[in-house]
Amino acid sequence: MSKRNLIEDLKARDLIAQTTSEEELVEHLESGSVTLYCGFDPTADSLHLGHLVPLLMLKRFQDYGHRPIALVGGATGLIGDPSFKAQERQLNSAEVVQNWSERLKAQISQFIDFGGEDGAILANNFDWTSNVDVLSFLRDIGKHFSVNKMISKESVKQRIDRDGEGISFTEFTYQILQSYDYQKLNELYGCSLQIGGSDQWGNITGGIELVRRMNSKSVHALTLPLITKSDGTKFGKTEGGAVWLDPKKTSPYAFYQFWLQTPDADVYRFLKFFTFLDVERIDEIEAEDKAREGRPEAQRILAEEATRLVHGEQALEAARRITEALFSGDHSALDENDYSQLQLDGLPSSQLPESLSELSLTSLLVEAGVASNGKQVKDALQRSAVMINDQSCSMDQNMEAEALFGKESARFGRFFLVKLGKKKHHLFFV
RNA sequence: GGUGGGGUUCCCGAGUGGCCAAAGGGAUCAGACUGUAAAUCUGACGCGCAAGCUUCGGUGGUUCGAAUCCACCCCUCACCA
Numbered sequence: 378m379s380k381r382n383l384i385e386d387l388k389a390r391d392l393i394a395q396t397t398s399e400e401e402l403v404e405h406l407e408s409g410s411v412t413l414y415c416g417f418d419p420t421a422d423s424l425h426l427g428h429l430v431p432l433l434m435l436k437r438f439q440d441y442g443h444r445p446i447a448l449v450g451g452a453t454g455l456i457g458d459p460s461f462k463a464q465e466r467q468l469n470s471a472e473v474v475q476n477w478s479e480r481l482k483a484q485i486s487q488f489i490d491f492g493g494e495d496g497a498i499l500a501n502n503f504d505w506t507s508n509v510d511v512l513s514f515l516r517d518i519g520k521h522f523s524v525n526k527m528i529s530k531e532s533v534k535q536r537i538d539r540d541g542e543g544i545s546f547t548e549f550t551y552q553i554l555q556s557y558d559y560q561k562l563n564e565l566y567g568c569s570l571q572i573g574g575s576d577q578w579g580n581i582t583g584g585i586e587l588v589r590r591m592n593s594k595s596v597h598a599l600t601l602p603l604i605t606k607s608d609g610t611k612f613g614k615t616e617g618g619a620v621w622l623d624p625k626k627t628s629p630y631a632f633y634q635f636w637l638q639t640p641d642a643d644v645y646r647f648l649k650f651f652t653f654l655d656v657e658r659i660d661e662i663e664a665e666d667k668a669r670e671g672r673p674e675a676q677r678i679l680a681e682e683a684t685r686l687v688h689g690e691q692a693l694e695a696a697r698r699i700t701e702a703l704f705s706g707d708h709s710a711l712d713e714n715d716y717s718q719l720q721l722d723g724l725p726s727s728q729l730p731e732s733l734s735e736l737s738l739t740s741l742l743v744e745a746g747v748a749s750n751g752k753q754v755k756d757a758l759q760r761s762a763v764m765i766n767d768q769s770c771s772m773d774q775n776m777e778a779e780a781l782f783g784k785e786s787a788r789f790g791r792f793f794l795v796k797l798g799k800k801k802h803h804l805f806f807v
Numbered sequence: 808g809g810u811g812g813g814g815u816u817c818c819c820g821a822g823u824g825g826c827c828a829a830a831g832g833g834a835u836c837a838g839a840c841u842g843u844a845a846a847u848c849u850g851a852c853g854c855g856c857a858a859g860c861u862u863c864g865g866u867g868g869u870u871c872g873a874a875u876c877c878a879c880c881c882c883u884c885a886c887c888a
Contacts, residue, residue, distance in 0.1 A: 465883090543883080543884060543885085607845085608845080608846095609833095610833090610834070611834085614834085614835095615835095616835060616836070634843075637843065638843060638844075639844075640844050640845055641842095641844050641845065642844085642845065643844095644844085671842070672841095672842040672844085673842080673844080676842095676843090676844075700843090703843095704843065737855095737856055738856085739855085739856060740855090740856090748836080749835095749836085750852090750853090750854075750855090751854080751855065751856075752836090752851065752852070752853095752854085752855090753836055753837075753851080753852085754856095755851085755856070756836075756837050756838090756850075756851050756852090757836085757837055757838090758856095759837090759838090759850090759851095760837060760838045760839095760850085761838090762837060762838070772856080775856050776856065797836095797837085798836075798837055798838090799837090799843060800843055801836095
């Protein structure tokens, strides 16, 4: 751990978008162990990369002796946060949100240490929101909010100003609910710092005010920057959609590959955001990469660190094994065990159908999930970008699946390694 | 309740009777160049190997022919009440 204080470290990593009075915050953090919280709304059955930065942030605070509260938004998830959202969102059913809340809880537990007397706390705002009756809500909580102020928040402005869009009372109330969370957590656990994405600033400051009014306490806020990519596209998305933290939704191998493909222009920033490596070390890596020319090491380091953090050492090893086997360019070096291992390690694989006579390559590969539609396969075939056991195929072989996957050309009598393009691999077995 | 504006292929957004599977942009995929990077160029981009099939909020109609016209309905926005 570096000797500098936490805020300095976070600044060096560009992990701070905004804070309430920095002086007071630093003072507060140095005065002892601070209890802080970050909320995660259940909008899906798993967290994704976008949640990773705040999650790691809680851990950073914990490493510096503070006490994090991970708040699952069982209640707020039922309402939907309108902040900077262009459109009103579809409500999810109570059962679904409940179910997702449980999934998130389990996931979050892997990142932060909840053990011990002063370990982290896992909370759910459903616990203190669900039984508040309307009149109490309006009289005890609502009275502290000025609609004028709520309306003027930047986070809901585009929903209010923009033609063609609006905001329901339900979503509009979201900021009150989140403010109430802060108030409650302050009351229950002495929580005095809330962190979140920069889009949460409006909601957080609302909470600060509520805490001051109801609890007569002065509390703090710190927001994290939105993670952007240098080319302007959205961070954390791949062809298949979001990159999830759940290994069942995004395999450790795919996760590792995602990081490995980080553009040079982003990789050093991402190392600061997504790893616990010292900033000095990261700067060194950058300097070394520059000096060396050619392929940088940073992506590999980022992929390893991030995969280890999220999926653990074993999964990282597996992801590396697959990567090594597939991208070294020499599949002939793989022995029979290696093939079985690839399958176990999580390389996408599937069993070949009994009969291939009627089947086109396009439909076979689409069915296996190698491509999303036949056109993509066709396109690849026309460019000789489909390889079966290192043999490239052409368009006229589309209907010759039976011959291409003949027993005699299988590796060890049962494996076919199919490659589409440079990066997509799939293992077929008999 | 009234008036006016909207709902188009993943997203944004053109299209207002045939030339429309539907401009343009973005995203995405593949190829060349590379370093499983960026930039650039090329191609694909509703589904299908193909013949062909299915789309433009919904339902019904007019028409040889509709995303485009008509009726009703649903959703949504603004203003007014």
